[in-house]
Amino acid sequence: MVQARYQTAFRLYPYAKVADQAASTPRRHPVVIIGGGPVGMGLALDLGKKGIPCLVLDDHDGVGMGSRAICFAKRTLEICDRLGCGEQMVQKGVVWNLGRVYRGEREVYHFNLLPEEGHKRPAFINLQQPYFEQCLVEEIRAEQAKGAPVEIRGKNRLIGLEQKDDHVLIQVDTPDGPYEIEAEYLVACDGASSPTRDLMGLGFDGRTFEDNFLIADIKMKADFPTERRFWFDPPFNRGKTALMHKQPDRVWRLDFQLGWDIDRAAEIDPDKIKSRVAAMIGKDIDFELVWTSIYTFRCASMEQYRHDRVFFAGDSAHQVSPFGARGCNGGMQDIDNLAWKLAMVINGQADDSLLDSYHEERKYGADENIRNSSRTADFLTPRNPAHVLFRDAVLDLVEHYEFALPLVNSGRLSTPCTYDGSSLNSMDALPNGPMRSRPGSPMPDAPIEDGYLLDYVATGRFSVLGINCDLPEHIQLKSYTLPCLSLRSERDVLAERYLGEAQSAVFLIRPDQHIAGRWPELNTLALEHAFETATGGS
């Protein structure tokens, strides 16, 4: 039996009996992914496009109800562009750049998230999580039609696993009863209450924040501006905070801080919620409730994201508060990081030690997300009178003096992680090169003659970018072929982001579009050494 844990919004992969269930000995799969949420499906798509056979096991047969994650960051869209489905998401999503912060009824300040031109993708789109997942699954279906070796099994629940020398033995339950399979690698993308983590008896330490928040997603015809609006101490939620955010389909995300000691049953009552909403948007505006939820949050992380042949990605590995949109966006950076490493190791192009760098780099990224998200939570939910004192002082000062603006913390929105200090980076060898394209950085996008830079980077493999250098079409390093992209640049945005004061530059680009090394000109020996370093050699 596989009990439903939640309602599904779209049924995308109904249960079907497969040959593995009748096999006399367990079938072996190169990669088994537990959980078909955005992180699991993103990983399956990435691996499938690279030709790595992978099997997704999901204990439901579709996408869960409720908008849940709604803010998808530029970096996530760039990853989805690489995976082939960024455009569909942007078409469906609501683009926003402007945020306003209010105290009481007065606007304290506003900010533009992307004051900089020259990026294909906006800073953020708002899109309900079910649509985001649907785009990923549709792209998997399109890739499957072209022969990508991805399989999704709905209503297949993980009920046991055992690490062996060269594989993981997995027990799976289905509507037709249990069966066993083997995985060379297992990736747990099964969420904050990860059954994989529980089955392995692994810890998930962190801080719980003593506060409750109510989400009310409502549908209404009224036209509020496409902005993120955040209130401290609004008249409709005195002494607390509130948030208003637009989603596609005329749906709006409203978020009310409730405090710690609440009567949960009373607060989730639809009539009570409707009166809260009416107080916020105005009594004359018609609306309907689409989805409501009361949540508390914690910031937690596993100690290790790799346990031999088992990897943890997304919320199963780390959990953050929702402020800053660092949950799903962080998870997508996990799979961006893991997919190419698994593919190279499975293809025999890199040593197993490359997989250790997944933990190294993504734990670093998760720590950054947890740090930012905890700081926001501390600002929004002061824990003692001294915290209240300073929070109120900041909010007062901001109305008098500009210096206090950056101290107001209503969410530090997700930005891509730069893997400073990663063992895969080569020493920065470009004198006076721009900070933002130093080794470890995700490539900054830039306009080029025929569009945008990131669209021209070879997908799914290491490549070389040369600016004002004549590179061959390919560079052969032993058995690995690096495609080269040669561009000219002078005093333009590309130069500002990639050359700085240098006349020319050569970059080694990882399959996840992070920069592994940079030099003023092509030096094949240095490139070869950097490639070895970036693939886990020394």
Next chain:
Amino acid sequence: MSKLNLSPNLEDTDGFYEGLLNAHNGLKDADIHALNARLILILANHIGEQDILEEALSAASAALKRD
């Protein structure tokens, strides 16, 4: 190496101290705290350098401990 200046540095020591006391005269407890919080934030912004501010926080905490 310490960057925080813990040697006498005020241009007008007694004048500053007098002003500090005057600013607090007649305030209720809650306002005393509120004033000091604002003052700390204003001065911290002026200093700006994170390592100096961290040293100042440590120095203040250390001076709070009594034997």
